[in-house]
Amino acid sequence: MADVIFIGLSLSSILLLIALGLTIIYGAMGVINMAHGELVMIGAYTAVMTGIYLGFNLIAALPVAFLVAGGIGFLMERAVIRHLYGRLLDTLLATWGIAIILKQAIRLEFGLSFLDIHIDGLGTGLQNVAIPAFLNQPWSIGGIEVQSYRTFIILLTVFLALVTWFLMYRTSYGIQVRAIMRNADMAAACGIDVKKVSSLTFAYGSGLAGVAGVMMAGFKTVSPDMGSSLVVDGFLVVVVGGVGSLLGSVASAGFLGQVNGIFATYSNDILARAVVFGVVILIIMWRPQGLFSFKGR
Amino acid sequence: MSISRRKFLQSSVIAGGAAATAPYYFMRSARAADELEVGVLFSLTGGLSIVEKSLADATLMAIEEINAEGGVMGKMIKPVVEDGASDPKTYNEKASKLVIQDRVPSVFGSYTSASRKAVLPVFEKRRNLYFYPTYYEGFECSKNVVYTGAVPNQQLSNFIPWIVENLGKKKFFIVGSNYIYPREMAKVSKILIEQAGAEWVADEYLELGHSEWGAMVKKIKDSGCDVVLSNVVGDSVVAFYREFKNQGLTHDTLPICATVTSEIEIAAMGAEFAAGSFTSFPYFQAIDTDANQAFVERYRKYVGDANAVTHHALESSYFQVYLWKQAVEKAGEATPEAIREGVKGQVFDAPNGTVTVDPENLHTYLTPRIAQWDDKGQGTIVDAYDAPVRPLPYVAYGETSENLFCTASGLDTSKL
Incomplete structure (x- = not known):
């Protein structure tokens, strides 16, 4: 039983890792960021590239991916999203467009492939990232074999969730973000620089996606399309948890991960996936605003 | 000279049409x-x-x-x-x-x-x-x-008897992506496994492109099988072999024997994850x-x-x-x-x-050939037929060289 719970916990942590950035961006700015999966992909490619050119291992790539994805998020916000606040459908389309641009940029090696220049680590091909040896070996704790890589992801997710909580609830920046979440006009009237805080929030959320990408790179192949399927899982968590609620995301990721893990173990993965979607539908019928939610903008 | 808008449109349609058909x-x-x-x-x-x-x-x-x-x-x-x-x-x-x-x-x-x-x-x-x-x-x-x-008989008819005889494996865990190819391969495999005097303990599928293998690999671990027959396809292959190693399983004791894992997938996952496993292909x-x-x-x-x-x-x-x-x-x-x-x-x-x-x-x-993968992503041929084998596309339904279902005159549906 303990190992089933561990599988569920591991699934939860991956869900939360992807959803964490999404929930902040969605909550703080009302932007459905369709490019979130592609920011995860950018993070994974950062791990590939730093591995090839700088000899970094997976862990050393984490801060780099945070900065790269965060930087791209910052630019996205400045160049496009800033002009579309309050227009939900327009941001949906715009971020989807950005997602396609990011994918193609990687696939076409920033256009260099037209000139027959090939950059190692980019292009249409599959890439892979080596996992440091000490994260490869399982170790046993109280008679149960525990996978070190999955444990590392769980710990990292807990760490990032705590950092995010601290930022949002214990710093003046967090107070400003939460004020904007509740009522952006009122926050501006109180002297909060809404634009600046919004760009920083978007950059932070994007950076978290980059970190998620590095960890995903250890599980699966890195390819330009890898992000598209991940973003769906992220949205499930955000919708169930309640828009913009950190606690809600943690709870819903934990819950959905366990449901998935238990059904996958005792029946099969295909059924588990269907059950998860079924549970999500029931929850949003019962509580359309999500498990934890407050009235926001 | 003035050209009316209508006239301009007319002439450009004609010109455009000519230009379009000319090439x-x-x-x-x-x-x-x-x-x-x-x-x-x-x-x-x-x-x-x-x-x-x-x-x-x-x-x-x-x-x-x-x-x-x-x-x-x-x-x-x-x-x-x-x-x-x-x-x-x-x-x-x-x-x-x-x-x-x-x-x-x-x-x-x-x-x-x-x-x-x-x-x-x-x-x-x-x-x-x-x-x-x-x-x-x-x-x-x-x-x-x-x-x-x-076709299946050229990948499996040599593979499964070889696994049973040379590796001494008796309990197969069949795993594949959930679509027609792995399911048909599993059908042929089961026939051959029974013929070889071994048994299969499970026949499981995962969505195509699925990359979360935690629960499945745990099932493999708990199933008591001594060999895994994999018909997993595409990206999932990579995640599967990685999870297999991460859960502490090794190809020495519990080898993955695959029908799809080729040089391409091995290069994509990193050679160390497949080292020691087997694949059957003609090339x-x-x-x-x-x-x-x-x-x-x-x-x-x-x-x-x-x-x-x-x-x-x-x-x-x-x-x-x-x-x-x-x-x-x-x-x-x-x-x-x-x-x-x-x-x-x-x-x-x-x-x-x-x-x-x-x-x-x-x-x-x-x-048909069988290769064992080394830590450089290359196969070592461990078994090969002396001569090419006749293709039998309906082998899962009882087709043999003496009793062909598919002939030059078409498919004999009465034999299915």
């Missing part, structure tokens, strides 16, 4: 008498392009080699390359374009069964000819397709013959990548162009029907050895 007529009349067009239809974009691009490259390389040696009956082969875009519907449209508009007598193409099934109606209705290079699940008998990849890059080493060199030079890998479907993409060439020469004319009659019984010395097209079912005699 078409020009093209028709300019098609040189010393050229022979063929279609090349693989996905150059989209998720499958990673593999399919290499198949297109191998096809074009064969065409270039044939042209360098004087072409076919004194004519140069001119490839008309179309992009299937990893989408069966696009495949169907592009196949129609090649067959109806370009009027090519044959098309080389497809990797997935889904794309082959999508173009099949075009080739059957227009009585054209399709050359399909990929190993597939069998259960097909078309007069308009030449199949040059392995491996590691086949140690001068012909194959030269082939690998030529391919690497052609694509300009010193680390490029070759694999089974790639090799079939290459040699099927030569089979086609021989068929045209034998037929003496390049019409689909003549080529089909010509290709029957054609023999060619491919990089994997001698291949022969079966005159009955248009599938190809291939030599």
